[in-house]
Amino acid sequence: MLLIYCPYCQVERAETEFACRGEAHIARPADPSQTTDEEWVEFLYMRDNTKGIAAERWRHIHGCGRFFNAVRDTVSDNFLKFYKAGEPKPDLEALAKEAGK
Amino acid sequence: MSQPFRTEKGGRIDRAEQLTFTFDGEEMQGHKGDTLASALLANGVHLVGRSFKYHRPRGILTAGSEEPNALVGVYRNGDQTPNLRATQVELYRGLEAVSQNRFPSLGFDIGAVNDLLSPLFPAGFYYKTFMWPHAFWDRVYEPIIRSAAGLGKPPKNPDHDFYGNIYAHCDVLVVGSGPTGLAAALAAAETGAKVMLVDEQAEFGGSLLSEAGASIDGKDPAEFVAETIAKLAAMDNVTLLPRTTAFGYFAHNYISLAERVTEHLPTPDPKLPRERLWQVRAKEVVIAAGAIERPMVFPENDRPGILLADAGRTYLNRYGVKVGHKVLVATACDSAWQAAFDLADHGVDVAAIVDMRETPPESLMSIAEARGIRVEAGCVVTGTLGRKRVKGALLGRMMTSGQVASGGQIDCDALLMSGGWTPTVSLYSQSRGKVVWDADKGAYVPGRSVQKERSAGGAKGLYGLQATLEDGYAAGEEAAKTATGKSAKVTYVSASGGEAGSGGILGALPHDRNASRVKAFVDYQNDVTAKDVKLAVREGMQSIEHIKRYTTTGMATDQGRLSNMNALEIASGALQKPMTDVGLTTFRQPYTPTTFGLFAGISRGDFFDPVRKTPSHDWVVENGGVFEDVSQWKRAWYFPKSGEDMHAAVARECKTARESVGLFDASTLGKIEIVGPDAAEFLERMYTNPWKKLAPGRCRYGLLLNDAGFITDDGVIGRLAEDRFHVTTTTGGAPSVFATMEDYLQTEWPDLDVWITSTTEQFAVAAVQGPKAREVIAPFIEGLDLSADAFPHMSVKEATFCGVPCRLFRISFTGELGFEINVPRRHGKMMWETLAKEIEKHNGTVYGTETMHVLRAEKGYIIVGQDTDGTVTPQDAGMTWAIGKKKFDFVGKRGLARPDLVADGRKQLVGLLTKDPKVKLEEGAQITTAEQPATGTPAEGHVTSSYYSPALDRTIALAIVKNGHALEGKTLYVPMPTGSIPVEVTGTVFYDKEGARINV
CATH class of the missing domain: 3.30.70.1400 (Aminomethyltransferase beta-barrel domains)
Known part of the structure; x- marks a missing residue:
C-alpha cells in the first residue's frame, strides 16, 4: 500500500485515504466550441499511460477532499514529488535524474 | 515403549509433560514443545501423505515452513483445517490430525496406480490431454480436473473463528530471529529505535535452537537466545512477535504479518482471534530470513525416511528425536557432516557419509574417523530401496569420465541429504529487488535494495555463526541509524564453533540407472521430476517462466524455495545456456499460505458491506414491507397486505396513488x-x-x-x-x-x-403523491400557502412540518400532484409516522420502489442507469428540451457535437407496447426487425424497462432502439425462446400525455 503525502494537509497517509484520478496536466480547453473533433478526442480519451516517471492527479478523498498532483515512477511506485493543483508541471526528467534513475 | 525414536536426553521439549494426540485415528504420545512432525518422527512415523500426482508415499522432508510433503488436516470443534504443514503444527493435548490425498487409507491408496501409469502423465499432461472436443471443456474435463486437484478437502462449515487486524508503525522491522535477526534487533533496540522482531516459529532463536557444539559469549547458543529475548522483552521500544510470518512485502515498506494467536492452544480463549493481521509500515527492514537446505536430485529421492540433513539435525538437537536407527548421510557439502556427527554422538548408527566430493575437507574426515563413521568420498546415491519407508540406498562411484560406476548398496532406515544452501530471498524479491548470481556462493543473492531494506546473514548467503552475528549487529545498527538518525554503543558478543562450511551441488545428479525408468524429484509437492524439466525444454519451452508453468515446478506452497535452483540448473543444462541466462522466477506474496480469514478480518456477514437504512426502516419492518437492496441502501420494495403477492400489492399501490394518495420514502436520493x-x-x-x-x-x-x-x-x-x-x-x-x-x-x-x-444524510425525504397530496400535508405545514397559484408545480420553499424546519418541494415523479418534504434527518421517523397515519384518513397507501418505478414508467420518466447505459445522449433519450442551447458551454456540450453523436443510426429511447396487452417483455430482451432473425443477426436494441401498468390495464415497456424515434407506429419483434413477441413502437409517455394531473 502506497504512502502518500497530501500537500494540503501536509501529512503522509496510507493509500486507502486517496483516489487516483489519472494523468495530470490535461487542461479542459477554455472554449471547447473552438476545438476540432481531433483535439476534443485527444482531450477526452488519449492518455500516455507512461511506464516510468509520470505526473498524476490524486485526491485526498477520505481526508481534506482536495485534488493535488504527484510525480510517480510507475515502475517502482516511488513518488518523486507532491504539489498542489494549479502549480506548474515539474520537469520530469530533472526529477528522474535527481532520484538517481 | 512409546516414542521409540526419542533420544534419552537433550532437546527443548518438556519431557515431564506428555501429550496424547491422534494421527489418522491412531493414538500417540508426544511432548510439550514438539511439532506434529517431530512427535510423529518420535513415534517412528515417516509416511504422512501421498503425493499430488502419482500418489507416492511421502514422508517429512524438512523441519520448517517450506515442508512440501507433510501436509495434514487438523480437526478442531468438528471442523477440519486442511493443508497445514506438520512441521509448523505445534503439538497440544488432544490434537487430531489426518493425512490427505489418499483413499481408502494412507497405507493402501488406490490413487497410487498413477505411479505405475506415470508414463501417461508427462509434463504438460493437462495441456496435451484435455484439448478436444471443445464441448468437453466445461462438462467433462473441468469436473475431472477439479476433482483430482488439490490435496486437502476444504472445510464444509462457515469459519466459526474470528480474525483480528492491527496497524503498526516501527523504525526497524526485523524478520527472522536466528543469530542474524537477534543481533540486528538488539543492536537496533539499543539505539532507542522502535523495533519489531518477528519469527514464524513458536520460539525465537531460529538455527540457534538446533545448534550443538558451538558457543556464544561462552554460553550455549540456546542460553544466549533466552538472555537476548529477555533483554528485548524488557525494553519498551521493542515488540516481539513469535508465531508470526512476514508474508508480504509491498510498496513503500508496507509489510503484512500473519500472527497465529490460538492455533497452538488445546482450549483457545474464545475472546481471542485465531489469527491477527498486522499491517506494518516500517521505516527500515532487516531481512534475516536465513537460508534453507536444498534437496539432492537423485532417483527415488522422495521415499519416506529421506530428509534434509539440517532437518535431521534439528529434530535431534531441538526436539530430541532420532530420524532413524541407521542413518545414511548423502551430501556434497560440509554442513551435513555435522548432522552425522551429532547423530553419532547420540548413539545413532551412521551407516555412512556419502560425499560427492573426491576429497572432503581433512578436518571433517578426521572427526568422522574418530567416531568410526564410514566415509564414501567421490560417491553419489543413485537410487533408494523401500516403499513406505526407505530401506537402503544404491551407491555410485563417480569416475573422472563423468560416468558413474555401481558402488554397491547400503542398508539404512533413514537418509539425510544436503545439496547445499539457498538464501531465502523471498521477501527481498517481493520488495521488487532483483537477485544477482554469486558464483562464489553458487547462489542467487539479493542485489541492490529497491526499498528501505537490507538482507543480512544467511539471507544474503553469509554463513557461519560469528559472521552472521556480526552481520546482524551491523545491519541493525545501520537500519536504526537510517531510520532515526540515532546510534549507540552496541555490545557485540563473539561466538565459537558453527563455522561456515563449503561445497554444494545443483541439478540432477549422475547415476548409472535407466534414465527413462527412474524418477528423481525436483519439486516434491507438485511431483515434478528432473525428466519433466528436460521434457519441457525438448518440447520448446525456452524461458524459465514457461518451464515453470508447463511442468508446475516451483508452483507449490513453498513457491520453489526447495526446488527452483535445482530446476534452473537442469533447465540450463537442457537449454545449453548458462544458468544466469535462463533467469529466475519471481517470488511473490504470500511467503507461506495464508488463510482467507486473515484477509477478510471482520469484513464478513453483516460487516462485509455497510447497510444504509432510511428513517422509515423500522416502520416498514413492523408493517410487513418487503425490502430490496439499492446499492448499500435497504429500500422498501412493496407492502403486501395479507394474501397479496407482489403483483397484487404493486397494482393496488399504483391504483391508490393515482386515485387518492401515496406516501414514499425518498430519503436515499x-x-x-x-x-x-x-x-x-x-x-x-x-x-x-x-x-x-x-x-x-x-x-x-x-x-x-x-x-x-x-x-x-x-x-x-x-x-x-x-x-x-x-x-x-x-x-x-x-x-x-x-x-x-x-x-x-x-x-x-x-x-x-x-x-x-x-x-444526502442530512435530510429525510417523504414524497406524498396523488390527487389528495395537498390535503394530506396541509395540516402539518406552517408558513406556506399551498394553493396551486401560490405554490405551483416546480416550486420550493422553506416552511415547517409539525414545527420542524423543512424544505418543501412541489415536484412529481409520478405525474400526479406531488410534494417532497425534506426535514432534518433526526425528525425523519416522526415525519414518516405522522404522514403514514394521515394518509389512512384519505384511504391512501404507502408504496415502495416497485410502484415508484411503474408510476414513473407510465409517464416516461427515465431512470439513469436503467434506461440509459453511458452511451445515451439527451437527443437519444428525447430530452433535447433539457439543453440550454444558448449557453456558452456546459459539461458535455462539445461532446454532443462529435460526428458519431449526431450521426444517423443511433439508438434512441422509445416506448413499446406488445400486441398482446397481457404479455410482459423481459428487461434486457433484444429487439429485431425480423420476426425470426437468422442466427447472428445484430439486435436493433433492447428493452430497458418493462412493467404491468394498472392505470392502462396492460403492459408497457421502454427500450432503446436504433433510429427508434423514426419508427413510431412500426412493428418490431422481441425473439424469446418461447416465440417471437411482436411489439409496436410508441412514444415514451403512456399515461396523461398532456400532463393535466400534475398542475392541480
Whole structure:
C-alpha cells in the first residue's frame, strides 16, 4: 500500500485515504466550441499511460477532499514529488535524474 | 515403549509433560514443545501423505515452513483445517490430525496406480490431454480436473473463528530471529529505535535452537537466545512477535504479518482471534530470513525416511528425536557432516557419509574417523530401496569420465541429504529487488535494495555463526541509524564453533540407472521430476517462466524455495545456456499460505458491506414491507397486505396513488448543497439546462452529462436563494456526482466562488403523491400557502412540518400532484409516522420502489442507469428540451457535437407496447426487425424497462432502439425462446400525455 503525502494537509497517509484520478496536466480547453473533433478526442480519451516517471492527479478523498498532483515512477511506485493543483508541471526528467534513475 | 525414536536426553521439549494426540485415528504420545512432525518422527512415523500426482508415499522432508510433503488436516470443534504443514503444527493435548490425498487409507491408496501409469502423465499432461472436443471443456474435463486437484478437502462449515487486524508503525522491522535477526534487533533496540522482531516459529532463536557444539559469549547458543529475548522483552521500544510470518512485502515498506494467536492452544480463549493481521509500515527492514537446505536430485529421492540433513539435525538437537536407527548421510557439502556427527554422538548408527566430493575437507574426515563413521568420498546415491519407508540406498562411484560406476548398496532406515544452501530471498524479491548470481556462493543473492531494506546473514548467503552475528549487529545498527538518525554503543558478543562450511551441488545428479525408468524429484509437492524439466525444454519451452508453468515446478506452497535452483540448473543444462541466462522466477506474496480469514478480518456477514437504512426502516419492518437492496441502501420494495403477492400489492399501490394518495420514502436520493456568489454560474457549467434565470423558490429538472456528451445523472434542483441551490441526484449516483463537481470546481474552475457539500444524510425525504397530496400535508405545514397559484408545480420553499424546519418541494415523479418534504434527518421517523397515519384518513397507501418505478414508467420518466447505459445522449433519450442551447458551454456540450453523436443510426429511447396487452417483455430482451432473425443477426436494441401498468390495464415497456424515434407506429419483434413477441413502437409517455394531473 502506497504512502502518500497530501500537500494540503501536509501529512503522509496510507493509500486507502486517496483516489487516483489519472494523468495530470490535461487542461479542459477554455472554449471547447473552438476545438476540432481531433483535439476534443485527444482531450477526452488519449492518455500516455507512461511506464516510468509520470505526473498524476490524486485526491485526498477520505481526508481534506482536495485534488493535488504527484510525480510517480510507475515502475517502482516511488513518488518523486507532491504539489498542489494549479502549480506548474515539474520537469520530469530533472526529477528522474535527481532520484538517481 | 512409546516414542521409540526419542533420544534419552537433550532437546527443548518438556519431557515431564506428555501429550496424547491422534494421527489418522491412531493414538500417540508426544511432548510439550514438539511439532506434529517431530512427535510423529518420535513415534517412528515417516509416511504422512501421498503425493499430488502419482500418489507416492511421502514422508517429512524438512523441519520448517517450506515442508512440501507433510501436509495434514487438523480437526478442531468438528471442523477440519486442511493443508497445514506438520512441521509448523505445534503439538497440544488432544490434537487430531489426518493425512490427505489418499483413499481408502494412507497405507493402501488406490490413487497410487498413477505411479505405475506415470508414463501417461508427462509434463504438460493437462495441456496435451484435455484439448478436444471443445464441448468437453466445461462438462467433462473441468469436473475431472477439479476433482483430482488439490490435496486437502476444504472445510464444509462457515469459519466459526474470528480474525483480528492491527496497524503498526516501527523504525526497524526485523524478520527472522536466528543469530542474524537477534543481533540486528538488539543492536537496533539499543539505539532507542522502535523495533519489531518477528519469527514464524513458536520460539525465537531460529538455527540457534538446533545448534550443538558451538558457543556464544561462552554460553550455549540456546542460553544466549533466552538472555537476548529477555533483554528485548524488557525494553519498551521493542515488540516481539513469535508465531508470526512476514508474508508480504509491498510498496513503500508496507509489510503484512500473519500472527497465529490460538492455533497452538488445546482450549483457545474464545475472546481471542485465531489469527491477527498486522499491517506494518516500517521505516527500515532487516531481512534475516536465513537460508534453507536444498534437496539432492537423485532417483527415488522422495521415499519416506529421506530428509534434509539440517532437518535431521534439528529434530535431534531441538526436539530430541532420532530420524532413524541407521542413518545414511548423502551430501556434497560440509554442513551435513555435522548432522552425522551429532547423530553419532547420540548413539545413532551412521551407516555412512556419502560425499560427492573426491576429497572432503581433512578436518571433517578426521572427526568422522574418530567416531568410526564410514566415509564414501567421490560417491553419489543413485537410487533408494523401500516403499513406505526407505530401506537402503544404491551407491555410485563417480569416475573422472563423468560416468558413474555401481558402488554397491547400503542398508539404512533413514537418509539425510544436503545439496547445499539457498538464501531465502523471498521477501527481498517481493520488495521488487532483483537477485544477482554469486558464483562464489553458487547462489542467487539479493542485489541492490529497491526499498528501505537490507538482507543480512544467511539471507544474503553469509554463513557461519560469528559472521552472521556480526552481520546482524551491523545491519541493525545501520537500519536504526537510517531510520532515526540515532546510534549507540552496541555490545557485540563473539561466538565459537558453527563455522561456515563449503561445497554444494545443483541439478540432477549422475547415476548409472535407466534414465527413462527412474524418477528423481525436483519439486516434491507438485511431483515434478528432473525428466519433466528436460521434457519441457525438448518440447520448446525456452524461458524459465514457461518451464515453470508447463511442468508446475516451483508452483507449490513453498513457491520453489526447495526446488527452483535445482530446476534452473537442469533447465540450463537442457537449454545449453548458462544458468544466469535462463533467469529466475519471481517470488511473490504470500511467503507461506495464508488463510482467507486473515484477509477478510471482520469484513464478513453483516460487516462485509455497510447497510444504509432510511428513517422509515423500522416502520416498514413492523408493517410487513418487503425490502430490496439499492446499492448499500435497504429500500422498501412493496407492502403486501395479507394474501397479496407482489403483483397484487404493486397494482393496488399504483391504483391508490393515482386515485387518492401515496406516501414514499425518498430519503436515499442524493442531495448536494451548492452555495456561493457563483453558485448559479457553476450549475450553468455543470448541467445542460440554464440556471441563471431560475427564480429563487423555483425548481428545474437538471440533466448531467460527461464531457463525452453522455447522460450520467439527473435530478431536480431547487433554488432556495440567489446564492443557494438544493441539488438532488440519483440514489446510486450521489457520490460520483459530488466527486465530479469537486473535480471541475477544484481543477478546472478554481476561480469560481462556490462551496459544495453533500447533504444526502442530512435530510429525510417523504414524497406524498396523488390527487389528495395537498390535503394530506396541509395540516402539518406552517408558513406556506399551498394553493396551486401560490405554490405551483416546480416550486420550493422553506416552511415547517409539525414545527420542524423543512424544505418543501412541489415536484412529481409520478405525474400526479406531488410534494417532497425534506426535514432534518433526526425528525425523519416522526415525519414518516405522522404522514403514514394521515394518509389512512384519505384511504391512501404507502408504496415502495416497485410502484415508484411503474408510476414513473407510465409517464416516461427515465431512470439513469436503467434506461440509459453511458452511451445515451439527451437527443437519444428525447430530452433535447433539457439543453440550454444558448449557453456558452456546459459539461458535455462539445461532446454532443462529435460526428458519431449526431450521426444517423443511433439508438434512441422509445416506448413499446406488445400486441398482446397481457404479455410482459423481459428487461434486457433484444429487439429485431425480423420476426425470426437468422442466427447472428445484430439486435436493433433492447428493452430497458418493462412493467404491468394498472392505470392502462396492460403492459408497457421502454427500450432503446436504433433510429427508434423514426419508427413510431412500426412493428418490431422481441425473439424469446418461447416465440417471437411482436411489439409496436410508441412514444415514451403512456399515461396523461398532456400532463393535466400534475398542475392541480
